[in-house]
Amino acid sequence: MAVKSVVATDFMDKPSQYTREALVEQILWLIRLRWIAVGGMVAAALLGTHVFAVLSNPAPIYACAAALLISNILYFLAATKKPEEASRRDLALGMIQVELDLFILTAVLHYSGGVVNPFFLFYIFHVIIAAIILPRNLSFCVGLTAILLFGLLEVNELSGGTLLGYHPLSVAGDVRRKPVYEMGVFGAFACTVVLAQYLTRMIITRTTAEHNKLETNLRERTEELTKINEILKTSRLEMAQREKMVAIGQMATGIAHEIGNPLASISSVAQYLCRKVTEHEQKEHLLVIQYHVSRISNILKRMLSFSRPATSEYRWTDINELIDNTLSLINFDKRARSVVIKSTANPDLPALWLNPQHFEQVFLNIFINALDAMDAKHSEQEHVLEITRELKDGMVEIRTRDTGVGMTPEVCRRAFDSFFTTKEVGKGTGLGLFISYNLVTEVEGTIVLESEPGIGTTVIIRIPPRTGKDLMQGQDVEGGLLNGAKAV
Numbered sequence: 001m002a003v004k005s006v007v008a009t010d011f012m013d014k015p016s017q018y019t020r021e022a023l024v025e026q027i028l029w030l031i032r033l034r035w036i037a038v039g040g041m042v043a044a045a046l047l048g049t050h051v052f053a054v055l056s057n058p059a060p061i062y063a064c065a066a067a068l069l070i071s072n073i074l075y076f077l078a079a080t081k082k083p084e085e086a087s088r089r090d091l092a093l094g095m096i097q098v099e100l101d102l103f104i105l106t107a108v109l110h111y112s113g114g115v116v117n118p119f120f121l122f123y124i125f126h127v128i129i130a131a132i133i134l135p136r137n138l139s140f141c142v143g144l145t146a147i148l149l150f151g152l153l154e155v156n157e158l159s160g161g162t163l164l165g166y167h168p169l170s171v172a173g174d175v176r177r178k179p180v181y182e183m184g185v186f187g188a189f190a191c192t193v194v195l196a197q198y199l200t201r202m203i204i205t206r207t208t209a210e211h212n213k214l215e216t217n218l219r220e221r222t223e224e225l226t227k228i229n230e231i232l233k234t235s236r237l238e239m240a241q242r243e244k245m246v247a248i249g250q251m252a253t254g255i256a257h258e259i260g261n262p263l264a265s266i267s268s269v270a271q272y273l274c275r276k277v278t279e280h281e282q283k284e285h286l287l288v289i290q291y292h293v294s295r296i297s298n299i300l301k302r303m304l305s306f307s308r309p310a311t312s313e314y315r316w317t318d319i320n321e322l323i324d325n326t327l328s329l330i331n332f333d334k335r336a337r338s339v340v341i342k343s344t345a346n347p348d349l350p351a352l353w354l355n356p357q358h359f360e361q362v363f364l365n366i367f368i369n370a371l372d373a374m375d376a377k378h379s380e381q382e383h384v385l386e387i388t389r390e391l392k393d394g395m396v397e398i399r400t401r402d403t404g405v406g407m408t409p410e411v412c413r414r415a416f417d418s419f420f421t422t423k424e425v426g427k428g429t430g431l432g433l434f435i436s437y438n439l440v441t442e443v444e445g446t447i448v449l450e451s452e453p454g455i456g457t458t459v460i461i462r463i464p465p466r467t468g469k470d471l472m473q474g475q476d477v478e479g480g481l482l483n484g485a486k487a488v
Contacts, residue, residue, distance in 0.1 A: 026133040027079045027094050034072045034101070041065040041108065048112065054169045060111035064104050071100060094133045098142050102126050106149040113169040115153050118188035123150060125192075128199045132206075234419075256300040263300075267293045316351040317359070319396060319463075323387060326363040335371040342386040349389055349396055353466040358439045365432035366400050366459050373404025373457060395445075395462040402458075407451040415449055 042065050048055035055061070078093055105126070109117045123146045130142035156163045267290060274286040327343055330336055367385070374383040386401045407415065407422075414420045416437040440447045444464055451457035 024079055024090055027075070027090060027097070030094070030097060030129060030133065031072055031076050031079065034068060034075075034097075038065050038069045038072065041068065044112075055112060056170045057111070057167070060167075061108060064108045064111075068101075068104050071097075091134070091138075095138050095142075098126055098130045098134070099145060102142070102145050102149055106153065109153060110156070110164055111167045114157050114167070115150070116157075116169065118185040119191075120150060120153075121188050121192045125195055125199070128196070128203075132199070132203060259300060260297070263293050263297055267297075313357075314353055314355050317354055317356050319349055319352055319359075319389060319398065320345040320347070322356055322359055323363055323389070323398070326360050326367065327387075329364065330367050330371065333368075333371060335375045336385075339371065339374055339383045339385050342384060344386075344388050346389040346391075349391055350465045352396060352463055354443050354463065355439075358442075362436040362439050362461070363400075365436045366461075369432060370400060370402035370404060370457070370459075373406070374402055375404075377403070377405045377454075392462070395464055398461045398463070400459045400461075401456060403456045406453040406455050406457055407449070408453055412449045412451055416447075 041061060045055065045058040045061040045065070048061075049058045075093065075097055079090065102123070105122055109115070109120055112119075127139075127143050127146055130139040134142065152163070156166075160166060270286050270289045270293065274283055274290070277283055277286065323343060324345070327341060331341070370385050374385070377383075381403075383403045384401075385403075386399075388399045388401075390397050411422060416433050419434075437447055440461055440463070446460075446462045448460050449457060450460065
């Protein structure tokens with residue numbers, strides 16, 4: 001509420017900070033009121049001369065009306081121009097308008113009875129108008145001008161007109177008891193009430209509109225800052241994850257180098273001994289050594305390829321081989337020891353045009369989530385991770401089914417949101433499925449979840465052999481298909 005009060009005070013006291021459009025609108029509004037004032041002055045002079053006969057010399061009133069008309073035309077021409085210093089010029093124009101109007105009002109009152117004229121209440125309107133369109137210090141100057149001018153009329157009245165002359169109303173006896181004067185008082189009071197109410201309502205409306213605009217702008221800026229903070233938070237987490245992956249990759253490279261040299265030596269010695277020995281049993285043992293050395297070497301190669309930064313290289317890929325390579329990595333996870341992995345290859349599948357490194361990450365995320373779900377479910381029955389592939393409606397469909405804890409429909413709906421996770425703190429970032437979703441949709445594929453609490457979860461990925469975007473770019477489809485067939 002304190003902020004709103006400050007905003008309201010600033011709006012009421014510092015209108016010079018408005019946009020030029022708002023200030024010009026207020027000045028044009030004042031010009032429209034002045035056209036009415038010119039007509040009112042002429043009508044009052046005619047009524048005072050020919051109907052009520054209270055004005056002995058209406059010429060000064062007509063002269064004041066003419067001066068107001070001419071100045072208003074000049075105001076209008078100046079207000080519609082757009083010089084470079086528009087805002088400062090418009091502010092000076094508004095100040096001149098109000099000050100000159102006070103002098104013209106004082107002249108009209110002086111030539112139509114002085115302070116006895118009930119329309120002296122119109123000084124109030126000029127003060128209110130100045131408070132609307134001018135800054136606080138200038139509006140105070142307008143109020144001081146109104147007080148001084150009315151004081152001048154009072155002094156002239158008390159001195160018998162020795163300062164400015166005396167122009168009383170042509171009414172015999174005490175003017176305050178005449179019906180004509182009472183009608184004038186009533187008319188002046190009625191105009192004061194109506195105009196004061198109108199100006200007050202206009203101030204409230206403008207203030208409310210400005211408040212709403214400021215609140216809307218503040219809300220929009222707050223939402224923008226919130227989005228920026230979320231983006232920065234995501235960027236920091238992704239950067240930390242990249243740095244960690246780079247460190248792991250560097251470490252894996254070092255480990256592979258350190259292990260690779262001894263393995264090469266062991267393999268060489270085993271091959272040498274295999275050629276020298278003659279006993280069958282010894283040869284069998286040496287062949288077992290060579291087999292396991294080769295196996296360790298292949299594992300190191302896969303670790304190195306997986307730890308390398310992902311590239312944007314797309315190529316025709318055998319999805320069966322890609323899944324088997326990814327499964328070979330999780331076979332060494334201790335959680336996989338109590339899980340039966342059933343991977344059913346389908347040799348009839350076409351090659352897929354995709355980034356293999358991206359989809360290694362997709363499958364690794366899904367397989368690790370499945371192991372976590374089954375590890376969290378303490379059950380005496382054997383856990384099964386089943387991966388099947390088939391061609392369905394022109395799309396390659398990969399189904400990964402686990403026998404884990406499963407998910408509720410609400411969790412399934414939010415599973416692909418960034419940073420959403422049901423794992424304990426420190427065991428999940430909530431980015432695995434989010435990244436997987438983006439990588440799958442990048443090749444115009446789909447990924448959905450089917451899950452039931454206590455039963456398990458099935459992840460269904462459907463990938464087109466080639467995206468429509470690649471086909472539209474004029475790639476060598478026939479050559480690609482041939483290469484893909486060779487890959488299969």
